[in-house]
Amino acid sequence: MKTRGIFIIAVILSLSIQAQTVVTEERGTVRTTTSSLYKAGKELVASISIDITRDLSSNESVVLVPVVSDSLEHRLELPPIYINSRKQHIVFLRETGRKDKAVQALQRKNGDKQTMHYLQSVPFEQWMNQATLSLIEKSCGCGIPGTEDFTCIARLHPQPTPAPQLAFLTPQVETSKIRTEKGSAFIDFPVNVTTIHKEFSNNTAELDKIIATINTIKNDSNVSITHINIHGYASPDGPFRLNERLARERTQALKEYVSQLYTFDSKDIHTAYTPEDWEGFEALLSDTTFQNKEAIMKIVTSTMHPDRKEGMIKTKFPAFYRFVLKHWFVILRHSDYTVEYHVRPFTVEESQKIFDTNPKNLSLEEMFRLALTHTPGSETYNKIFMTAVQLFPDNPTANLNAACIALMQKDTKAATAFLDKAPPVPETTLAKGVLHFLQGNYQEAEVLFRQAKDAGLLQADDNLKQILEIK
Structure with a gap:
């Protein structure tokens, strides 16, 4: 039975940043630089960055109180921000800081520009959909807020951004993870010979491609090879009966070559062969432009005997035949190989490493x-x-x-x-x-x-x- 599960993306409702408000005195400023109010899951998050250049007297503290409110009666004060002179900071740490761990405080260093970032979250309530964030400020000569009037120094107006859920x-x-690695090797043989000569032509490099593919999989402790498929192809030039024998025996020779290098059981290496690769010929012709392409394609895709196809192309289009004899037939003699292997299951912890190194195995x-x-x-x-x-x-x-x-x-x-x-x-x-x-x-x-x-x-x-x- 099909198993279905649902993973829900939380809606994030961002509220836009408004113009910055600055409180200026001769001794400097307290200025909000960036501010935001947004919904994250079931929480309302307030984020405020503040630059401070105002110098404080030895007994002065600036208290900034973030307030969330709507146009009705709803109002919620968040934990305050304290900007203290050195002396008042000592008082703050001894009194207020011990009692309320949620408040944030900074000791002012006169003459320097200081920056602090405020981040608080509260449980989201329905009325907060229309909320604004205000930052109100007061100064006093103690470390505890007094009762004087507040002065608003920053305000945010909500502009909901739609965020539909998915x-x-x-x-x-996947009960059994079966994977494959595929490739093609172009192994050359002397005319009418079916024995592999490793040093002949470019055979060393072509054989090494197969070996490298097998070794990469064999050396991976997370996988086990189930079997190897080898499919040999001969090119369409020459008598079909001869090409059939060459394709069969050359494919068998490659199987024996691989078997000698490994301890695979012979039944684990499957072979097949195609006497003449007319499908490959058709694919090459499809991607090429020739004056008589349609006429040649009609011959190639016909049901006539392969020897007759070759004869007609050779007779009717001799220039084209000379071209493919030199450039195409050599790549239509190939051995396609597939290494199939089983991959073990992974835990979530293991999956991260596998994803970083070989995600195909997941x-x-x-x-x-x-x-x-x-x-x-x-x-x-x-x-x-x-x-x-x-x-x-x-x-x-x-x-x-x-x-x-x-x-x-x-x-x-x-x-x-x-x-x-x-x-x-x-x-x-x-x-x-x-x-x-x-x-x-x-x-x-x-x-x-x-x-x-x-x-x-x-x-x-x-x-x-x-x-x-x-x-």
Whole structure:
């Protein structure tokens, strides 16, 4: 039975930064440089950066109180910020600092520019959707706030940025991870000879390609080779019956060469052969421009006997035949090899190292579990999902999750391509709704969100509320 899981991306509602407000005195300023108020999951986060150039007298403290409020009666004071003279900082550490660990404090060094960053979060409440952040300031000659009037020195006005929610799909567990490495070797033989001569022509380099592929897999302690496939091809020049024998015996010779180097059981090396590689000839012809290309292609793709095909091309198009005899037939004599191997399963902890070194050995489900250990939307998180779709380009689940990453990055073009390969599940319906939402097609998005909601996806209900706010 198909196993499905849902991973929910938290909505982050950013509130825009407003014009900076400066409190100026002859001795310098206390100035906010950057400020933000945003929702992260179930928390409201306030972030404020402050530059301080104002000099303080020996008994002075500046107390900055961040306040979150809306246009109604809601008001919430956050832990204050203390900027203390050296003497008042000692008092602060002895009194206020001990009692309230949430407050932030800085000892002022007159004559220097100092910067501090304030970050606090509180449980999010519904009224905070319309909240603003104000920073109010007062000065006193003690380390504890007094009761004098506040002066507002910075204010943030919320401008909600729509952030529709998405649902990822958990891939099915790959019960047996089978992987392959493929290649082609162009081994030369003297005319009508089927014995491999390693020093002949470029055979040393071509044989080494096969050996290197096998050794790379064999030396990996996480995998075990299941079998090797060798498929030999002869070129279309010469009599078909002779080419059939040459292809068969030369393929067998390569099998014996590999068997002598390793302890593989002979049944673990599978062989096949093609007497004449007319398919390869057709592929080369398709990618080439010739004056009589269509006529030649008609001969190549016909059902006539291979010897008759060669004879007609040789007779009717002698210049072309001389060209392919020199340039094409040599590459149509090749041995394609495939090394198939089994990969053991990995824990989440092991998966990170495998992802960094050889991600092909991970299953789609292992990469998904690894992604969940990283912050949603982070560079590594996104990279894992995009690597997954590169390794499994036709997998519907991989394409749906890659579409979600693209939508999180507002890349609607890439998302559209991925969604074309996504499975017919509610999560895909939701993602298509988000695609229309980002494109400004709110009516189409609303229809899709309602379908996803009816299918039981809670994220769709939140997305519908966002549409209603916009409309």
